[in-house]
Amino acid sequence: xxxxxxxxxxxxxxxxxxxxxxNKDLEDNEMESLSLTNDNSTLRDSNTMPDKMPSxxxxxxxxxxxxxxxxxxxxxxxGTIQKxxxxxxxxxxxxxxxxxxxxxxxxxxxxxNIVSYPKNYKPAYMENPPKDSSRMVTPSNVYKxxxxxxxxxxxxxxxxxxxxxxxxAIILREALEEIKKIIRSLDEYDDLGQxxxxxx
Numbered sequence: 500x501x502x503x504x505x506x507x508x509x510x511x512x513x514x515x516x517x518x519x520x521x522n523k524d525l526e527d528n529e530m531e532s533l534s535l536t537n538d539n540s541t542l543r544d545s546n547t548m549p550d551k552m553p554s555x556x557x558x559x560x561x562x563x564x565x566x567x568x569x570x571x572x573x574x575x576x577x578g579t580i581q582k583x584x585x586x587x588x589x590x591x592x593x594x595x596x597x598x599x600x601x602x603x604x605x606x607x608x609x610x611x612n613i614v615s616y617p618k619n620y621k622p623a624y625m626e627n628p629p630k631d632s633s634r635m636v637t638p639s640n641v642y643k644x645x646x647x648x649x650x651x652x653x654x655x656x657x658x659x660x661x662x663x664x665x666x667x668a669i670i671l672r673e674a675l676e677e678i679k680k681i682i683r684s685l686d687e688y689d690d691l692g693q694x695x696x697x698x699x
Contacts, residue, residue: 548612548614548649550609552601555647555649557646558644559572559574562643563583563640563641565638567583567585573594573682575601578593580685585698592690592691608646613674616655620671623661624661625663625664625665633661636662639661641658641659642655644656
């Protein structure tokens with residue numbers, strides 16, 4: 500009888516150890532999964548912006564080089580457009596941007612899933628760069644974006660100091676450059692005058 504009790508106790512102990520190990524492995528796998536999701540994935544998978552531009556869509560977008568004290572851009576909240584004239588300062592005008600131009604801008608933001616990017620975007624200059632390596636580009640571009648859509652606000656700041664060549668940076672840069680083209684194509688932008696000088 501004594502030996503039976505010892506054997507049963509040993510069996511219970513072994514089963515308990517096996518169950519504990521299995522539970523620990525599950526917890527470790529869950530933590531690893533969370534770690535991969537949080538650390539290695541910069542962008543969210545889903546695009547939360549509606550396909551069609553909401554009626555409350557607003558944008559404040561400025562762009563220019565890092566060395567400048569003033570940047571060009573638009574502000575649909577205040578109804579203004581501005582242009583960096585370098586030595587001649589910052590020129591601005593009141594503007595009402597057409598629905599067509601706003602829809603083009605919205606479509607660029609929505610299709611490139613800009614709202615999935617971190618608010619302060621700092622990509623590596625290349626995929627898997629060597630340890631302790633970096634790259635700086637001069638002059639470098641600065642983008643500041645704020646949008647309102649569907650009762651939601653989102654903001655982005657990107658000092659593109661390293662001309663990143665990773666895919667997500669290329670997608671973002673191309674979308675922002677297309678928005679710049681739309682702004683620069685507006686008659687009011689031309690009316691602000693020609694820039695005097697430049698930046699090295």
